[in-house]
Amino acid sequence: MVPILVTGAAVSAEGGLPLGVVVGASRGLGLALSESLLDAGYYVLAASRSKVESRAHLEWVAADMSLPGGPAAIIDAVDGRPVDCIVYNVGIWESAGIDEVSGPELESILRVNLTSAVQVLHGLRDGLRRAQGLVVLIGSTCGLPNEGASGLAYTASKWGLRGLASALRESLRADAVRVTCVSIGSTATELSEGAVDTVLSVHGGRRMPVDDVQAVLKCLLSLSPAATVKELWMPATMDSDA
Numbered sequence: 001m002v003p004i005l006v007t008g009a010a011v012s013a014e015g016g017l018p019l020g021v022v023v024g025a026s027r028g029l030g031l032a033l034s035e036s037l038l039d040a041g042y043y044v045l046a047a048s049r050s051k052v053e054s055r056a057h058l059e060w061v062a063a064d065m066s067l068p069g070g071p072a073a074i075i076d077a078v079d080g081r082p083v084d085c086i087v088y089n090v091g092i093w094e095s096a097g098i099d100e101v102s103g104p105e106l107e108s109i110l111r112v113n114l115t116s117a118v119q120v121l122h123g124l125r126d127g128l129r130r131a132q133g134l135v136v137l138i139g140s141t142c143g144l145p146n147e148g149a150s151g152l153a154y155t156a157s158k159w160g161l162r163g164l165a166s167a168l169r170e171s172l173r174a175d176a177v178r179v180t181c182v183s184i185g186s187t188a189t190e191l192s193e194g195a196v197d198t199v200l201s202v203h204g205g206r207r208m209p210v211d212d213v214q215a216v217l218k219c220l221l222s223l224s225p226a227a228t229v230k231e232l233w234m235p236a237t238m239d240s241d242a
C-alpha cells in the first residue's frame with residue numbers, strides 16, 4: 001500500500017505541538033538539538049540521567065540508557081502518543097585503550113550507544129508510524145570506513161547505528177517513517193550554540209560548532225515527507241583522522 005504523505009508534522013503533543021524526543025539531552029550536542037526542536041515548534045521530551053530544567057514545551061524524562069529500564073522509561077513517557085521526531089544522541093566512549101579497558105565498560109558502551117537505541121526505536125515504532133516521524137541517529141566518523149578509530153565498543157556501536165538506521169528505514173518505509181544517521185566528526189560540544197567564532201578561533205576547523213549539527217537537523221525537519229536522507233558523513237574540515 002502506498003502511504004498517504006502529509007506535509008508538516010502531525011498534531012501529537014501538548015498544546016497541539018508535534019512531539020520530539022531527544023535521548024541524551026542534558027548537555028552538549030543533545031541540549032543544542034533540543035533547542036533546535038523547540039525553535040521548530042516541537043514539544044520536547046528530553047531524556048538523560050541528570051535533570052534538565054523543565055520549561056515551556058520541554059519535559060525532562062529520567063532515563064539511564066545503561067540500564068535495562070532506561071528505554072522503558074522513555075517509552076512510558078511517550079505514553080502512546082505519535083512521535084514526530086526522535087534524536088538518539090547519547091553516546092559514550094572508552095576511557096582507556098584495548099589493554100586497560102574492562103569488559104563491563106565495553107558492555108556498557110554497547111548498551112548505551114546501540115542496544116538501548118534499538119529498544120527505544122522498537123518501542124516507539126507505532127508512534128513513529130502514526131506521525132510519519134523522522135528518526136535521527138547521531139553517529140560518528142568512527143563508524144565510517146578507513147577512519148582509523150580504535151575504541152572497540154564505541155567504533156562497533158557507531159557502525160551498528162548505521163545498520164540500525166538501514167533496517168529501521170526498510171521496516172518502516174511503507175509507513176513513510178524517515179531515518180537518517182548523521183556520522184559527525186569532532187564537535188566542540190563543550191561550547192553551547194552561538195559560539196561559532198570562538199570554536200573556529202580555538203579549534204581552527206579541527207572541531208565543529210554544535211550549530212553545524214543543528215543546521216543539519218533543521219534541514220532534515222524542513223524536508224517534505226517524500227524525501228529521505230539516509231546518511232550524512234560530516235567530519236570536521238581540518239580533522240585528518242576522519
Ligand SMILES: NC(=O)c1ccc[n+]([C@@H]2O[C@H](COP(=O)([O-])OP(=O)(O)OC[C@H]3O[C@@H](n4cnc5c(N)ncnc54)[C@H](OP(=O)(O)O)[C@@H]3O)[C@@H](O)[C@H]2O)c1
Pocket residue numbers: 023024025026027028029030031047048049050051063064065066067070089090091092112138139140141184185186187188189
Ligand atoms: N563530541 C564529539 O567530538 C563527537 C564526535 C563524534 C560523535 N559524537 C557523538 O555525538 C553525541 C553527543 O556527544 P557529546 O560530546 O555531546 O556527549 P556528552 O557531552 O557526553 O553528552 C552526552 C549526553 O548523553 C547523556 N548520557 C550519557 N550517558 C547516559 C546514559 N547512560 N543514559 C542516558 N543519558 C546519558 C548525558 O547526560 P547525563 O550524563 O545527564 O545522562 C548527555 O546529555 C554522541 O553520540 C557522540 O558519540 C561526538
